[in-house]
Amino acid sequence: MNFISIIIIPIIVFIIVTYGAFKKIDIYNSFLNGASNGLKTVFSIFPSIIAMIFAINIFLDSGVINLLLGWITPLFNKLNIPQSIVPMMLLRPISGNASLVIVDQIFASYGPDSFVGRLASTIQGCTDTTIYVLALYFGSVKITKTRHALYNGLFADLIGIITSIIVCLLFFS
Amino acid sequence: MVSIIWVFLIVAGIVYGFFTGNIETINSSILTNAKSGLDLIMQILPMLVLWSGLMQIAEDSGLLNKFSNLLYPLLSKLFPSLPKDNPALGYVASNIAANAIGLGSAATPFGLKAMQCMQELNEKKDTATDAMITFLILNTSGVTIIPTTIIAMRSSYESLMPTEIIVTSLIATVCSSFFGLLLDYFIRKRKHY
Known part of the structure; x- marks a missing residue:
């Protein structure tokens, strides 16, 4: 199972680079363009990270x-799940940055290879920030009546969290 | 909605701090907060820049497009209301593809374009369509093959195996997407009959 995890990234990098070379595009230039856009992305999420860390x-x-x-x-406790994970479960659908902050704190206190870190x-990794995505996407086309989107999205998050716990207990404990 | 939660967190924290005599902790928390924000961004920065560069190659070479085409047969089943030649399907596929590789921020421009195309087909401009809701459920429960941000953070904390969570989170994300779409399907069924 670890083997699959280890080879996925090198294979994808290999495919991206060789396909680009095969298509004779200016790979290096493409990379630099994308990387500088990535840098802009980092700058654009910086204020919201500061804002969220502040409140959190x-x-x-x-x-x-x-x-x-x-x-x-x-x-x-009955399920042998560390309680430090609970705030993260509550915050994951609200703000990706907020739950990242908690992941950061968990890594700092317990290490990334502890059960709670994993x-x-x-x-x-398993879910996106439901409330943020809904606000951003519906807001962009001015839709105010979102019907069942919110609770359906939160339901999917709940399933994701429950499955995460079960799978981690099976794989890592 | 985020701003309501933001206000709630700050007000609840400060009020609770006052009542429990914990206000000194909150004072020092406010003063040192920004520094932790900077530390976090510095951990995310290198991997995000690297993957944005790699993904640009995939986009320029047409590889990302090819991947979208692969998902086409499945997408037409998930979004029966979208006409076959409509660009919305292409943007939806690109968004899912970019999310799959773990570039959430790269996926956002595609997602916004998909929403615009679907809005053009929408008859009630203030109400979400079935296709939009299905798309956003798929997007928020996001099937992510490589969660790049979290792998970057694990690496920066010197994890012995930063990528070992790929398989576990893939299983979890497939389950959440599947059940999310299932609920959406039943809600739509009930509405139509």
């Missing part, structure tokens, strides 16, 4: 989340 850290440092955790933790990685 106030929220987390205040300990408000302990109120919620008090109810959920017993269930997670579970956080899986949850972060």
Whole structure:
């Protein structure tokens, strides 16, 4: 299973580069163009990362989340799931940056190769930021009546998180 | 919607801090916050720039387009209301393809174009169409083959195996997309009959 994970990226890089060379495009120039756009993307998400870290850290440092955790933790303890993952589950559909911040904190305290580090990685990787995407895409074409989009999207997130827990317990514990 | 949540997080944090006598922690939290933001962006930056460069090659060589064409038969089943020659399908495929390789930010321009094409076909301009909702469910539960951001973060924390979560998150993302689309399908069925 690890073998598949290891070879996917090199294979994709190989296909992209050889196909580009085969089509005789200016590969190096393409790369530089794309990379500089990537840099612009980083700059454009920087303010929202600062904004979210600001709010999230106030929220987390205040300990408000302990109120919620008090109810959920017993269930997670029964399943042997570390409680530090709970804030991330609650925030994943709201803000990708916010849940990235929590992943960052989990990596800093437990390391990326701990069980909780792997579970956080899986949850972060398996789904996108539903509320942000809906706001951005519907807002771009001025649609206000979104019908079942929100709860259907959140339902998919919930399935993703539950599956992440099950799969990580099977693979990594 | 994000701004409501933003206000909620800040207000709830500060109010709770006052009541529990924790306000000093919040003071230092506010003062050191921005630095943690900078640290986070510095971890994401190198891999994001690298993958944007590689994806540009795929786009310029037509490889990304080829991948979209591969998904065509499946897409026409998921989006029966979109006419075959409409560019919306092509943009939807490009968006899914870019998401699959883990370039969420590269996928966004394609996604916005797909929404514009679908909006042109929309008769009630303020109401989401079936195709739009199906597209956004597919987009938010996003089938991601390579979650680049998280792999970059794992690498920067010196994980022994940064890519080992590819398979687990692929299984989770396929399940969430499948059940998301299933619910969407039943809601549409019920509406039509």
